[in-house]
Amino acid sequence: MMNVGEVKLFIWVSSLLSLACISVGFTPVDNYLIDCGSSTNTSVGNRVYVSDISNPRFLSTSRNIFANNTASSTTSSPLYQTARILDGSSKYSFPIQKQGRHWIRLYFFPFVYQSYNMSMASFSVSTQDFVLLSNFQIQNGSLMKEYSVNITSDRLTLTFTPSDNSFAFLNALEVVSVPDDLIVDDAVQVKSSTGYQGLLTQALETVWRVNMGDLAVSPLNDTLGRTWIPDQDFLLNKNLAVAVSNIPAVNYVNGGTSRDIAPTAVYGTCKAMNSSADPNSNFNVTWKFNVEPDFQYLIRFHFCDIVSKAAHQLVFNVFINSLLIVQALELSDKTFNVLGAPVFMDFVLGLSSDSKIVVSIGPNTVGGAPPNGILNGLEIMKMNNSMGSLDGDVSATTFTPSSSHKKMGLVVGAALGVFFALAVVVLFFLCRRRRLAQHHGSKTWIPLPINRRGNSHSMGSKFSNGTATSIAPNLGYRFPFGALQEATNNFVESWVIGVGGFGKVYKGVLGDGTKVAVKRGNPHSQQGLAEFWTEIEMLSQFRHRHLVALIGYCDERKEMILVYEYMENGTLKGHLYGSNLPSLSWKQRLEICIGAAKGLHYLHTGSVKAIIHRDVKSANILLDENLMAKVADFGLSKTGPEIDKTHVSTAVKGSFGYLDPEYFRRQQLTEKSDVYSFGVVLFEVICARPVIDPSLPREMVNLAEWAMIHQRRGQLEQIIDPNLVGKIRSASLRKFGETAEKCLAEYGVDRPTIGDVLWNLEYALQLQEANETDEDSINQIGEVSPLVINVNPVENSVTTERLGGSTLGDLSGVSMSRVFSQLVKSEGR
Known part of the structure; x- marks a missing residue:
């Protein structure tokens, strides 16, 4: 049996092993580590910083001034032993292999070298695109600085x-x-009833990164090199x-954080709250x-329930600047x-x-949870301001x-510039006149050029580089x-x-009077080239x-x-x-749901392989002038599995509140x-409230969970949109609720x-329009044999066969009233 000292040693060693294991993870595509002013490479743990003297290709500067810190005992890090002094405008420039979010870390340690006092x-x-530092000074x-x-x-290019x-x-x-999923696009906005979108376009500066467990974590023990x-x-x-x-308790669930x-x-x-001695702590x-x-x-708040013995024992409130931002947070519900x-x-x-941000956690004892x-x-x-600056x-x-060294060149250039400026102005107006004549002379659109293989070519931009893309010729x-x-x-x-x-819409x-919706990609958005071409392809x-x-x-x-x-x-x-x-x-809501279901049904069955939308939500169901529904936004869409496969293994993408939990856990898309996301939309349609609302009591935050509780109790009518109270026939409501469930x-x-x-949605509509005496004729999902769908992808038509061989036309255009009339009318039963 181990004594107390051996137990402590075992725990200490286990913790070290746990910390060592977590340093193995993300492998960055771009990984530039530079030791400035050093004549040799420098190792810090398992990371190697290359010398910018022996690798000068990254730096453009007027003079090479290298500084050595002779008082080396003043700092323990080898990165601070040397410095590069830049006495004129200078640039570090790095080729980027994978566009997206990147760390930029700048290391400063001022010391005196010859006539240069770096503290001055x-x-x-x-x-x-962004200002990181403006008139920056560091005294000692x-x-x-991390961005x-x-x-x-x-x-x-860093200037x-x-x-x-x-x-x-x-x-x-x-x-x-940086991993693509480290910063997502949306967040909850404090003091606002709406969410915040647009984080992907923001430059960020790390102001504080804190571990609330009395333990400092070095870059060597973080997969992304953070402190x-x-x-x-x-x-x-x-x-x-x-x-x-309780480090061994951490469980990184597949598909989760x-x-x-x-x-x-x-x-x-x-x-945690120090409340064990008093169950009435507040x-x-x-x-x-x-x-x-x-x-x-x-x-960003980080939570992990390492204190509970069972689920649903930990319920608490979260505050920012005394504002309640999450009421009755129950981590078990989110995991x-x-x-x-x-x-x-x-x-x-x-x-x-x-100049202060105050965050707090406090007890919420609703439901008998202990105060903790x-x-x-x-x-x-920090987020950049409207001028793109993080500093002023x-x-x-x-x-x-x-640079003062360029003054002579500027004087000479000014003399020649007068002549060339006049030439450029004349040339500009001539070219502009020609372009305007061409533009106004023709209002036609330019067809996408097709190559000999039937594929279209991008015309070239900073996103496409002019490479061939397999786009169908009828786009x-x-x-x-x-x-x-x-x-x-x-x-x-x-x-x-x-x-x-993706950007603004x-x-x-158009010139002929046609109204259009124009979605313009934001150049700073990570929903870029892949989503752009996916939308076009689909x-x-x-x-x-x-x-x-x-x-x-x-x-x-570059658009x-x-x-x-x-x-x-x-x-x-x-x-x-x-x-x-x-x-x-x-009735309008039912017809909209039916229209959206027809669009999804066509995606799932209209070709050899199903097309999975992956972002079904009410914001992606658009309505025309007649309130006819059309499914939109195919930037996340994915081709379905092969015939002999059950799913597609892929990273989890979608919108919070609509995401299929099985897909989230297993990263297996079908x-x-x-269908799950559409079920959330159905409850959204009947309850007329957001799918996630942190301002509501704990049991109501998630619409799907809240509505399912009432549906299973047979109490769906208690939570429907007040505008619908007394206007839905009970049979139609039952059928709709069962479908969503x-x-x-x-x-x-x-x-x-x-x-x-x-x-079943068509049936719910028929029940709403049926006579009161026929309200009990309700068929559950699965009790009616499914339609046999024949798809002709060439004609984009869908036919159905059943009910004595009767044939319906395109499901997208023909109501199924004739079919349901045989079910609703007594002679058809």
């Missing part, structure tokens, strides 16, 4: 611009790829909190952080009752003149190369950018009709009255623009809640994932096909 240096640092001590920037070009009569310096530099500092200095009342460590989000050392430790555990005012901040499964939650705090709350980790990240009100365009037209500028009044903000992860009017292959039609596209001038038919009545979501649009009747079955094999869902 003042300079700015910028990228092509070492400092590492997360979405790079949308094939090269990153160092000294202030007047000063210079810049740098000890070390990192430019490293996590302990929380003691931020905790306001240390007596109210107790540190908990990964080690790249935060390491095991963070999720395996926490601060206090908050609070941390306070200094921040720079007048910026927005992304605040499908898996204890020790990590969870993170993102919140955006708006502009404020306050935990927090495992916290990250606070200055734009990246402000910093242009300037439509390639618009000139100028035509879309004219159609959207030069993309004026007042014409914006929607904003998504504008109303447009909508070029399929034509259906319940799928939104793609009219054309534009990929010139990614899609042009669709204009849907006069916007989204289904907009007609259910969050706007002042008139309420839809129950058509039934769309089947869609939300935990396992895909237990869910109906979208064809069965369509059948």
